[in-house]
Amino acid sequence: TLRLICTTTAVQKNNAGASGPEKYTEAFIKKQIEEFNLGKRHLANMMGEDPETFTQEDIDRAIAYLFPSGLFDKQARPMMKHPTEIFPEQRKIQWGEDGRPFHFLFYTGKQSYYSLMHETYEKLLNVQKHQDQLIAQDLPLQKEKRNLAGSRWLTKIELEEMLLEKLSDDDYSRFIQLLQKLVALPCADIEEKYIQKFSREVPVQLQKVVIEPLQYDERGVAFSTGEGKRKTARATAVVYDSGTGKITVNGIDILHYFPVLQDREQLLFPFQFLGRIGKHDMVCTVSGGGRSSQAGAIRLASAKALRSFVTEKEVEFMRQAGLLTVDPRVKERKKPGQEGPRRKFTWKKR
């Protein structure tokens, strides 16, 4: 008699994780592209728009309208993009029908990296040969200095993306050393194009803060505006050049708006620092925050506005006094398992 041995498919499957990440065949990606194009036309018809001129932004808007989602993570929401953006670029099969690999360095494992090293070394040898020829003809070697300050080499991640292969730190540093050796030779200008493939421009980082010039209102009085913030309070201040030292906050005089002396002192500090207490008029608007943070926000706004009235040296003094820096302190969040941001629950021995 035969005994049926019933097993589930889960038991029969071999180790599924050992095959590595999914490999997409060319036919699969082609089918996905066709489906995407068809779907785009259907979507355009559904939204009542022209299928020919339906751009990616229209698709995003249509999907957000048809499938509203309150999920926090933008990448978890439904999306419809071209398959080349969704499926990562992968290596196709490296050998032909008869089994012979296409690339001559296939058996090393890291074919693109080693072929890159081979090419770079060949350029180096070329440059050395050219140098030898010039020396043999007694011609002077070119000495134009490359501008090294504005460029940087490719990072390891950028190189990995270029080669579609994983690199180790050692490999990357060897490649950079080889490039530096190539660049150090006097006649390296011949291979300028090749070297430019691996260098990127570094944007100039220093940006001087532009001090706005004074503006003039209908009466001919010079004024200037400034914005400031502190915790959750946001303030804008307009400082006039006329005189009397009157300060108005949200249409209310400061004596009524800030009953506490400390807040009024904060407001007057920039003027006191520059010695211009009775010389300027100020009108400000403030919202959000509490008593003290509103005062701090107006202080910052007025200091920023005063920069236009004052010499560069005094601006530097203000900066060093801390009048122009935004206070980064905000309320720290409460953590789970604790009563507050820092306070822990009462510890009981038993």
Next chain:
Amino acid sequence: DDKLLTEPLGHPDFFSVKELFTLKDLFDARVHLGHKKGCRHRFMEPYIFGCRLDQDIIDLDQTMQHLQLALNFTAHVAYRGGIILFVSRKRQFCHLVESTARACGEYAHTRYWQGGLLTNAHIQFGPGVRLPDLLIFLSSLSNVFEPHVAIRDAAKMNIPTVGVVDTNCNPCLISYPIPGNDDSPAAVELYCKLFRMAIIRAKDKRRQSEAIEELR
């Protein structure tokens, strides 16, 4: 097709490999120079002609025979469309060996040899890889002066090997050893030239024979 494959096997030197080099060429390329007496490997003693001022001199007559056998074998492998892998761990000749391999249309590996390249190929490269049918060593030692791992791996995977063995190398597991100098640039350039010419000749002959067969 059968006739194409069996016909070359009848001749002792179908590709006339003997004409590619003479004893004088080997001498001019300094192939006979070995390492010092202290570096000598025990199994290389049959191939050594003598010792002059502590330096070993390799017997060029034996080298001629071995080189002729090896070139004949590579030509036959290339004729039958086999994959040839040039291996060398000498940093000086890495570029030269890779350029030679590219010129022949064959493959090269002159970099760090990862452990499972031949023995674990199906997992490293993917299912359905074809392994090399011949390994040619332009220098059979690795950078640490020990026998190259590929010799042992090729023996494990039943892949024939051809290798240039110097006086400090172990010729045991290599199927077609060529006793000769592996350190001078002149010698290595000569070997590259000979292998390249043999492989190209064999491939040309194969194409000619196939063209003749098609015409019939």
